[in-house]
Amino acid sequence: MTRDDVALSSWQQVGLVLLRTLIGWHFLYEGYFKLLHPAWTRVGTPLPNWSAAGYLKGATGPLAPLFRAMGESSWLPQLDLLVATALLLVGVSLVLGIFTDAGCVGALILLATFYVSAIPTSGIPDAHAEGAYLLVNKNLIEAGAVLVLLAFRTGRLAGLDRLRFVRTQPKEVAA
């Protein structure tokens, strides 16, 4: 283990791994849900198919024209599949703590994309969100949290990365 890791108290470690697991689950389920379609609710009603089209067409901010063009492009189905798969892979990475650094980077890219496609500038409640936001919304906060996970290398605290790390860094462990 590195000296940085050793310096963390067990409460700090538990907190970081819990944060990683929660964010991982969020990504994992978002991806799973999007890939599940077509699907039915447990009460027996069919769910409309998921597509990023609505989200992209409703984009605001400086990059809005780009996102809107993506929403209307012919390769939207492939884009939908890509987004859903990326969410799922990031989720698996963070929940299991495997390739956690890559997972964190992936999460940051996705969250940054979601954020810049709809930067909250109005400061009043939006019909599609449950609160009022000005510049800072939950995507940005989640991105901040992922940055913390990346900085603390949480896969090496608890996760499958620990096995990889121990195997590939035997000398450092010995020291």
Place this chain on the structure above:
Amino acid sequence: MTLTPEQEIQGRRNFMKALAGTPALAALGAAAAFKGPVSGGPVRLGHIGVGGQGGFLLTVVDKNYATIKAIADINPGRFAKADENIAKAGHPPAKHYTDWKEMLQKEDIEAVVVAVPLWAHADVVVGCLDAGKHVLCEKMMAWDVAGAERMRDAAKRNKRILEICYQRFYNPMYQAAYDGIIKTGGLGEVYHTRLAWHRNANWRRKGEPPSKDFDASAWGYPTWEHLLNWRLYWKYSQGLFAELASHQLSVVNWFYGAKPEAVLASGSVSRFKDGREVYDHCYATWEYPGGRTAVFSSIESNAFDDYYECYYGTKGTLILKRESEAMLFAEGKEGAAATSLELASKTSAPVLESSETQSPTAAVAQPGSGGTFERRAGNIREIQGFCSAIRVGKPLLVGPDRALESARGCIVANQAVEKKTRLTL
């Protein structure tokens, strides 16, 4: 039973008032809320029998719930109209078959909607269930009790869903009447129910065979006319008790929470002596435990009464008419005081209008007024419910056991007419 327009409006208001404050329909279990969705697209359907009723069913298949992949009918003359109905319901074109077994073999379908003549229900439905398909079968369940039992057993054996088309169970008006009035004891004790289905028309249908060389005997009908008018011959039909009474009797079983113990019945071919075998006028009294009865009449010589179910309780009267109008009346002052429902009493005006000039449909409520419902809603929700049962295991509202009891009541009623005696069930 005829009410003045004012009484009908008051009765409908009473019905809606009685329902106010009762829990919302179909409150769902908390368990379902904590489980995520399940994967699956619309249910892939095949339809067997696309004539009168089968053709109508094509129009009520919600395309979000199911896709009609193929249709089968021994009469190819039915396909053009069926295709039209399928297109109108927003489905892509379906493939055609004259042999339903071939359809099952060649098509990738999960479930079958069966609307063939009654005598063929058991064979077709058991065949579909044994082929691993779920089945939604038109009422009555089967021509005889043994056939209905075979169907029930085949569903159990193959672990497949079998639902019978008693659309009243899926009609929000009936569900509201049961949950908000019957179950809460709003009518007091109900000892008597009157069921009527009166029409002034000939049941015999007219139509040309699909082609000159069409051979109905290949399917068990000696002539084209026997196929077209299968409802008029005992070999294929159980007459008006099956086609009409079984709908209403199944609801009485539901509302009474019981099944009939005995039946008295009579019937005759009174008006249309044209070679038909089944009665054009028939009457039955079903006896239930606890001294309760349901009395049914169906006549083909007068339509004044139209069709309705009327539940007479010690505290009130509930009338469910034409599957689309619900009316509720409290019994006189004393009765009204004893009930928790605040209702207008009908004693201020005469109940029966003796005038023959008044059309029974003249007082049909304006669209959107309280107490009226869309009749087709029951059919649409029935097919949705069948699909939900297939996809996520949502409980059926009728099910084979309930349908079998209703069928038994109607089949034995015909036997009681024939034997001129009271029969126990």
